[in-house]
Amino acid sequence: MGTSHTHDDHPRHVVRDYAKSPMNIYWEMTQACALACRHCRAAAVATPHPMELTFEESVAWLRQIPGFGEPLPQLILTGGDPLARADLYELITEARRLNIAVSITPAATPALTHEVMARLKQHGVDGLGLSLDGSTAHRHDSIRGVPGTFDRTLQAMGWAQELVMPVQVNTLVAAETADDMAAIYELLKPFGIARWSLFFLIAVGRGKVLQPLSPADAEKLMNWIHETSRGASFILATTEAPSFRRVALERMREAGMTGEQIRLSGATRSHGIRDGHGVMFISNTGEICPAGFLPLAAGNVRNSDIVSVYREAPLFRQLHDPTQFEDRCGVCDYRTLCGGSRARAFAASGNPLASDPLCDYEPPSK
Ligand code: SF4
Numbered sequence: 001m002g003t004s005h006t007h008d009d010h011p012r013h014v015v016r017d018y019a020k021s022p023m024n025i026y027w028e029m030t031q032a033c034a035l036a037c038r039h040c041r042a043a044a045v046a047t048p049h050p051m052e053l054t055f056e057e058s059v060a061w062l063r064q065i066p067g068f069g070e071p072l073p074q075l076i077l078t079g080g081d082p083l084a085r086a087d088l089y090e091l092i093t094e095a096r097r098l099n100i101a102v103s104i105t106p107a108a109t110p111a112l113t114h115e116v117m118a119r120l121k122q123h124g125v126d127g128l129g130l131s132l133d134g135s136t137a138h139r140h141d142s143i144r145g146v147p148g149t150f151d152r153t154l155q156a157m158g159w160a161q162e163l164v165m166p167v168q169v170n171t172l173v174a175a176e177t178a179d180d181m182a183a184i185y186e187l188l189k190p191f192g193i194a195r196w197s198l199f200f201l202i203a204v205g206r207g208k209v210l211q212p213l214s215p216a217d218a219e220k221l222m223n224w225i226h227e228t229s230r231g232a233s234f235i236l237a238t239t240e241a242p243s244f245r246r247v248a249l250e251r252m253r254e255a256g257m258t259g260e261q262i263r264l265s266g267a268t269r270s271h272g273i274r275d276g277h278g279v280m281f282i283s284n285t286g287e288i289c290p291a292g293f294l295p296l297a298a299g300n301v302r303n304s305d306i307v308s309v310y311r312e313a314p315l316f317r318q319l320h321d322p323t324q325f326e327d328r329c330g331v332c333d334y335r336t337l338c339g340g341s342r343a344r345a346f347a348a349s350g351n352p353l354a355s356d357p358l359c360d361y362e363p364p365s366k
Contacts, residue, residue, distance in 0.1 A: 061301035081107035103127030135183035195235035215360035243359035275342040276319030293343035
């Protein structure tokens, strides 16, 4: 399913030093997935990778997570389709035994049943991520590649409501889908979801067949997200679009809000989180990357310690330090708060420290 595992933000606001400890660890448990989403990062296929982490290897790296210390990062199980792993429940049990909070982003296939969702809940999974990329079956299914996924997604949202499982809905934003956001928002209203995250396309994997928004259209949409969030019954957030924080802060300052009022509004909860800083990603073969959309491996869980890699590997050290960013992001007055999508910088230029081309903010010259 590919896109549901990203985050710019997290409901639990805990103070932590993101240079020492991530808030979210995304684990691509498998590349196996029955869907064929047009924008999939993972280029998911029907079968697991021959070098996929075994059960023992998986348990071994999960046991490294407590090395980050309290507050422990949250684990987000993703793929591919995590439901395709036969040892899924044993691995969830192990993570919960280690006191790690677990969320999951299953693909909307016939394998996602009410019984499966109830079982996930029983095993201590406390969050479900679902992808909804269109307000109609036609729009959604044409992105997801398999007819019927729209209906299954809505059905799963209904079951989650019954089971009282918090849901994050993830929606792809591309030039082809941006005009549908208002309709998707209306569709989501009755489902009692916890948050809606708009994932701004990064053209990798199958994503290359869709077009990203222009910076001007992205800015317009971010303003809409900010406006809409003020009256919404769920949190609106962005994924791989941290410049939304700049847009929201600019609008709040223009509205005359003080720093304290802005802080109390909760709008600053995700500040500073970006690929490799507050976020890390473990691939299905154990590679330790800054994010799912930033496929640069700084080590492998088979032979590296995830805590040392996150804190010490040159790549992660650079991503922790916005003064190392280049071009506009490097001199931007919002670089600590935002810092740009390092994944999009990499996808566009091959340099994870370059500017995020989605944002055309011109920092004031010093
Ligand atoms: S220039 Fe870079 S750091 Fe500044 S707001 Fe835009 S994306 Fe963020």
